[in-house]
Amino acid sequence: MKTIDIDDEVFGFLLRNVSDFGETPNSVLRRVLEITGATPDPASKTKLPIQEFIGTNEFRFAKGAVGRFLAVLSWLYQRHKDEFAVVEGIRGRGRLYFSKSANELERSGRSVNPKMIPESPYWVITTTPTDLKQEMLAEVMKALACDSESVRIAVEAVAL
Numbered sequence: 001m002k003t004i005d006i007d008d009e010v011f012g013f014l015l016r017n018v019s020d021f022g023e024t025p026n027s028v029l030r031r032v033l034e035i036t037g038a039t040p041d042p043a044s045k046t047k048l049p050i051q052e053f054i055g056t057n058e059f060r061f062a063k064g065a066v067g068r069f070l071a072v073l074s075w076l077y078q079r080h081k082d083e084f085a086v087v088e089g090i091r092g093r094g095r096l097y098f099s100k101s102a103n104e105l106e107r108s109g110r111s112v113n114p115k116m117i118p119e120s121p122y123w124v125i126t127t128t129p130t131d132l133k134q135e136m137l138a139e140v141m142k143a144l145a146c147d148s149e150s151v152r153i154a155v156e157a158v159a160l
Contacts, residue, residue, distance in 0.1 A: 003156060054157045063093045065130040070117055072137060076144060077120040080105045086143040097136055098124050130159050
């Protein structure tokens with residue numbers, strides 16, 4: 001699999017051309033471009049929970065990398081409420097990434113733009129580049145003992 005950057009207009013085209021619930025951008029392009037050939041049969045493989053979540057409207061219609069980042073964090077919180085406090089130990093060089101207080105995050109650095117993780121008591125900084133958001137998400141998922149394939153899928157999905 002390769003990762004590509006697409007602009008908002010192309011992404012909008014992909015969303016408008018989804019024909020089945022959970023259809024991937026790749027399968028939309030294959031159908032629209034009439035590309036045939038050997039592709040993995042999605043029905044033959046059991047989907048991981050993160051793949052199912054990424055197929056939901058909640059994730060697909062999240063706005064930008066920040067929205068997708070927050071959506072995955074919210075999903076993780078719902079699945080790991082009891083262990084989620086480990087995120088407070090994930091930090092950068094002198095900068096907090098997660099806290100139960102927006103003020104605490106603002107005091108830890110300049111222009112952090114803290115946002116509340118939906119349906120959780122936690123806040124996260126959002127002014128980081130997408131690749132750092134992906135690293136933060138990978139650290140969270142590893143701390144929550146998620147399998148490496150789920151981590152890979154979630155990290156790639158944030159940058160879609």
